[in-house]
Amino acid sequence: MFSANLKLHPDFTIGTVERRLFGGFVEQMGRHIYGGIHEPGHPTAGPDGFRRDVVGLVRELGITAVRYPGGNFVSGHDWEDGVGPVADRPRRLDLAWHSLETNEVGLHEFSDWLDLVGADLVLAANLGTRGTREALQLLEYANVPGGTARADERRKNGREEPFDVRMWCLGNELDGDWQIGQKNADDYGKLAAVTARAMRAVDADLELAACGSSWRGMPTFGVWERTVLEHAYDQIDYISCHSYYHEEDGDTASFLASGADMEDCIESVVHTIEHVRAVKRSKRRIDIAFDEWNIWYQDPNEIDVTSWPVAPRLLENQYSVTDAVAFGGLLITLLKHADRVKAANLAQLVNVIAPIMTEPGGPAWRQTTFHPFAATARLARGTALQGVLDAPTVSTAKYGEVPVLDAVATIDGDRAAVFVLNRSLEESASLTVDAGLLGVDGPVRAQGIWDTDRHAKNTLEAPDRVTLRENTSIAREGGTVSVELPPMSWTCITIGGV
Secondary structure, three states, X not given: OEEEEEEOOXXXXXXXXXXXXXXXXXXXXXXXXXXXXXXXXXXXXXXXXXXXXXHHHHHHHOOOEXXXXXXXXXXXXXXXXXXXXXXXXXXXXXXXXXXXXXXXXXXXXXXXXXXXXXXXXXXXXXXXXXXXXXXXXXXXXXXXXXXXXXXXXXXXXXXXXXOOOOEEXXXXXXXXXXXXXXXXXXXXXXXXXXXXXXHHHHXXXXXXXXXXXXXXXXXXXXXXXXXXXXXXXXXXXXXXXXXXXXOOOOOHHHHHOHHHHHHHHHHHHHHHHHHHHHHHOOOOOOEEEEEEEEEOOOOOOOOOOOOOOOOOOOOOOOOEHHHHHHHHHHHHHHHHOOOOEXXXXXXXXXXXXXXXXXXXXXXXXXXXXXXXXXXXXXXXXXXXXXXXXXXXXXXXXXXXXXEOEEEEEEEEOOEEEEEEEEOOOOOOEEEEXXXXXXXXXXXXXXXXXXXXXXXXXXXXOOOOOOOOEEOOOOEEEOOEEEEEEOOOXXXXXXXXXX
16 A cells, blocks of 8 residues: 545635536437437337436436537538438438438437436537538527528427527547548638638627547647647637547556546647747637547447448447546546636447447446546536645556546535546555645545456446445544545545535
8 A cells, every 4th residue: 555645725726617527429320329319119218219218317427518419420411401300301321430320310309308418509510521601501590599591490390499509519520531521720720710700700609619639649639739720719719629548458557547648638739729829919718628538449340331220339338447447537637627628528428438328128227437427527516626646656658657646626615526546556545635724624425436356347237237336444534534545446535515
């Protein structure tokens, strides 16, 4: 066992914990929508075809806003295909995931589902195969009250009031050669700027996110962001980040340090934003929308390119305890950058690299990653605090020496929450948290994810094999909280409140 200390001070603030940090992502792919959230005839389905067991789990997860409908899918999608009478909607080839899209669930239906789960809609516009004109028509359809062709079309289709979508994504991953309509940074930056300017002519108060690099490993990372921002800085509010991680070749130590890579990604993009801001002598602030992040084990042979199936089983990763602990570390990283990461979207929600799984005609259950997300969404409120952490380091093959513990705290009125990752594979940590200056009184509690079998998963046969566990070692003496953190664990500590 090693010892560590975390000092917290109410003045060591990072920023406000925006509720949009706990967003999700739904794409028309695999069994995410068809057979996931929407399964007419299922015992729990309502007359709208939406599974109410899934609705309950999404509400429990704490999702606040959902980016839709993609993702790679959006770059080849005609939004008009998903409105109007369902029986009249065309079937289309989905080139992104080599599937057949029925368009049975479109904008209206998905908005109704969001009402059920209590989350806001974040719409992505197709800037791959389409452009400014089509984005404007979608905006008119979604947000204009009436009196125009597209707004009146929406009303005719059964939605009298506007959808009033406030946050929009200007395309998706358009630097990638896998993306339909791939563009270079100069062309995309010009298109994003023109489109944003036109959309603001309709509604000046929209929040607009431009595409950043698809991931930090792209050869154009940094240069892409700089070029896009040089064109669109005065027209947008966010630039996006995307990051996915998985354990490679048994290198668990590096996997548990994935948050260090995510942190470098965030800080690099922030530096790029501030560089462009300085060059432009602008007072405008651009923040980050981390609108895709997760654990993802990619199989390049998974997509069947010999047929065009409807809702095939794609990307149905089963997550282990190790995955959940690393996942919790990514949540800590996002909170540590709450000053600049003002929106984030877990990709995705149901069946597809998801915290929730379903079986056709059968049950829905929580994956291991469900638990750290739900706990953090419930407890991380108010203001994020940067603690002073005194702890040893651990060596990793990919990221060098990193702190063996990673931690962040939040405070909201009479309750504080501390989130801690123990990256050590073998050693427990004796952690003391100096929280006396926070002025928070009341009981303490610790829950977390750890297990003697780090490969344990939740499955159809054993849906509750892995859950949040009570850590009974926690104690408080005055302003000091002490707790023993198991090896390879993620822990959330609450002080005060209820």
